[in-house]
Amino acid sequence: MTPVSREKYYLTTPIYYPNAEPHVGSAFEIVGVDVMARWKRLLDCDVFFLTGTDEHAEKVSKVAKEAGVTPERLVEDMAEKFKQAWKSLDISYDRFIRTEEEVHKRGVVQFWRIVRDKGDIYLGSYEGLYCMPCESYWTRTQAKAGVCPECGRTLQTLREPAYFFALSKYQEPLERLFRENPDFLGPAFRRHEMEETFLKPGLDDVCISRTTIHWGIPVPDDPKHVIYVWFDALLNYLTGVGYGTDEELFRSRWPADLHVVGKDIVRFHTLLWPAMLMSAGIPLPKRVFGHGFVQVLSDDMGVEEPVKMSKSLGNIVKPGDISGKYGVDALRYFLMKEIPYAGDGAYSERNLAMRYNTDLANDLGNLVLRTLSMIERYVGGRIPEGHADPVVEWPDADKVLHAVAEEVAENVPALMEELSFSAALEAIWSLVRAANRYVEETKPWALAKDPASRPRLGVVLYQLAESCRLLSIWLSPFVPTTARKIRSQFALDEAATDFALEAAWGGTKPGTMIRKGEPLFPRLDLPGTT
Ligand code: MSP
Numbered sequence: 374m375t376p377v378s379r380e381k382y383y384l385t386t387p388i389y390y391p392n393a394e395p396h397v398g399s400a401f402e403i404v405g406v407d408v409m410a411r412w413k414r415l416l417d418c419d420v421f422f423l424t425g426t427d428e429h430a431e432k433v434s435k436v437a438k439e440a441g442v443t444p445e446r447l448v449e450d451m452a453e454k455f456k457q458a459w460k461s462l463d464i465s466y467d468r469f470i471r472t473e474e475e476v477h478k479r480g481v482v483q484f485w486r487i488v489r490d491k492g493d494i495y496l497g498s499y500e501g502l503y504c505m506p507c508e509s510y511w512t513r514t515q516a517k518a519g520v521c522p523e524c525g526r527t528l529q530t531l532r533e534p535a536y537f538f539a540l541s542k543y544q545e546p547l548e549r550l551f552r553e554n555p556d557f558l559g560p561a562f563r564r565h566e567m568e569e570t571f572l573k574p575g576l577d578d579v580c581i582s583r584t585t586i587h588w589g590i591p592v593p594d595d596p597k598h599v600i601y602v603w604f605d606a607l608l609n610y611l612t613g614v615g616y617g618t619d620e621e622l623f624r625s626r627w628p629a630d631l632h633v634v635g636k637d638i639v640r641f642h643t644l645l646w647p648a649m650l651m652s653a654g655i656p657l658p659k660r661v662f663g664h665g666f667v668q669v670l671s672d673d674m675g676v677e678e679p680v681k682m683s684k685s686l687g688n689i690v691k692p693g694d695i696s697g698k699y700g701v702d703a704l705r706y707f708l709m710k711e712i713p714y715a716g717d718g719a720y721s722e723r724n725l726a727m728r729y730n731t732d733l734a735n736d737l738g739n740l741v742l743r744t745l746s747m748i749e750r751y752v753g754g755r756i757p758e759g760h761a762d763p764v765v766e767w768p769d770a771d772k773v774l775h776a777v778a779e780e781v782a783e784n785v786p787a788l789m790e791e792l793s794f795s796a797a798l799e800a801i802w803s804l805v806r807a808a809n810r811y812v813e814e815t816k817p818w819a820l821a822k823d824p825a826s827r828p829r830l831g832v833v834l835y836q837l838a839e840s841c842r843l844l845s846i847w848l849s850p851f852v853p854t855t856a857r858k859i860r861s862q863f864a865l866d867e868a869a870t871d872f873a874l875e876a877a878w879g880g881t882k883p884g885t886m887i888r889k890g891e892p893l894f895p896r897l898d899l900p901g902t903t
Pocket of ligand 1: 666
């Protein structure tokens with residue numbers, strides 16, 4: 374029999390400007406991508422997860438200058454800080470690319486030459502409205518009142534001899550891409566926004582080199598110019614999988630299956646990027662997903678207004694500070710549950726602490742702990758036999774629990790595929806709550822007192838152990854450490870290896886000796902909560 378080749382899945386985060394350390398906003402983005410990567414691994418896909426740092430931004434060289442170090446030194450140190458931050462959040466990336474790497478630079482030079490030889494790069498002179506902090510030129514229509522539509526700062530008029538990329542040539546192919554591939558950009562409202570705001574008014578050619586800047590990759594055969602940071606950065610998605618240096622790897626990974634990006638950079642990824650690829654004759658990524666922003670509530674003259682969390686607004690929260698205090702999984706869970714991935718939502722430590730106590734300690738932690746305690750106390754720590762009868766003959770309480778578990782299996786996969794992580798967690802919690810209700814209804818402590826109820830007690834405890842086993846699978850992309858702990862407590866393999874089989878009801882093996890261990894989420898003592 375020929376071995377069935379595993380479906381490949383290549384997904385990316387944007388690469389981060391290393392002028393500042395990551396904050397909870399960047400954590401929200403990368404945790405979402407990590408959840409997706411772990412979900413696809415659970416489905417046995419051959420996953421490749423790329424992240425990294427976008428090092429040739431002008432603001433990076435400015436920060437280096439202020440700090441009295443070379444930009445090379447700064448980006449090297451900062452890349453380490455990003456790696457540490459992602460490690461502390463349990464981010465399971467496969468490759469961390471830095472745009473200072475030789476392999477990246479070689480790929481960029483190769484790409485530039487191909488596009489130039491195609492006639493899509495030409496020398497001109499550029500005068501435009503430029504936003505320094507955002508590294509973006511804006512047209513007059515976009516920059517109403519001469520301020521940056523992104524950050525609201527005053528724009529500068531900049532004139533320089535420059536190379537251009539013939540983006541306008543790709544107006545029609547891009548319109549076709551949006552029309553014929555509605556899944557290319559999601560969620561749908563972002564696609565409409567792109568079409569209305571950028572495509573319909575018509576695309577201008579893009580300036581892709583600077584002579585005013587010296588930090589970056591020199592333009593091939595004209596080194597007075599440095600390649601525009603976005604033209605350089607977007608290519609990380611190719612060079613991170615071998616473009617220009619390892620063609621075999623590149624052929625095996627490209628095209629990307631999913632680029633996840635913030636809503637502020639969707640236009641670079643769905644207009645400039647596909648046009649660059651079309652010009653170079655490279656297949657397009659399959660899907661781009663534009664997520665929303667983590668905001669913080671700021672007091673605006675007595676009224677709480679949500680504003681984006683960002684270094685320039687001075688309102689950042691460091692993920693390490695929060696995960697150090699509440700645990701990595703509590704932060705991961707909170708970010709994925711509290712803020713719908715597609716939209717915006719507010720971060721607040723108070724809400725995190727509340728959700729910790731309600732969802733994690735009271736609902737999930739309590740379910741697992743009491744299931745283990747009862748198995749230990751009432752049946753000597755060994756999981757009893759479950760139902761011998763078919764589901765139709767089960768008591769109502771058991772049928773309801775089973776039906777909820779089936780609903781989870783029915784609904785969660787589609788929610789995961791559309792990156793509706795908060796809704797997926799809501800669905801998973803319906804099983805947590807159903808299992809807790811089942812305990813209240815079946816009252817195992819009463820059954821344990823009556824020798825005639827021993828068989829029923831055994832079945833009840835089996836149903837609960839089975840619910841916990843299923844939860845360890847569904848939760849594993851979101852809270853990997855917790856999922857592993859649950860699996861170890863129920864003496865299961867560290868991870869599910871055959872998802873289709875193991876996500877179905879009935880996988881718990883009677884006779885298994887449990888290992889009770891510590892509570893998953895000890896309750897926090899919060900003022901005003903019970
Ligand atoms: N370097 C570019 C991306 C190049 S990709 C080829 C860049 N870097 S960034 O560091 O400014 O932003 C990286 C990502 O972080 C973006 O997707 C941005 O939307 C995201 N976020 C920054 N602040 C955020 C929040 N407050 N909330 C959610 N995401 C946030 O842009």
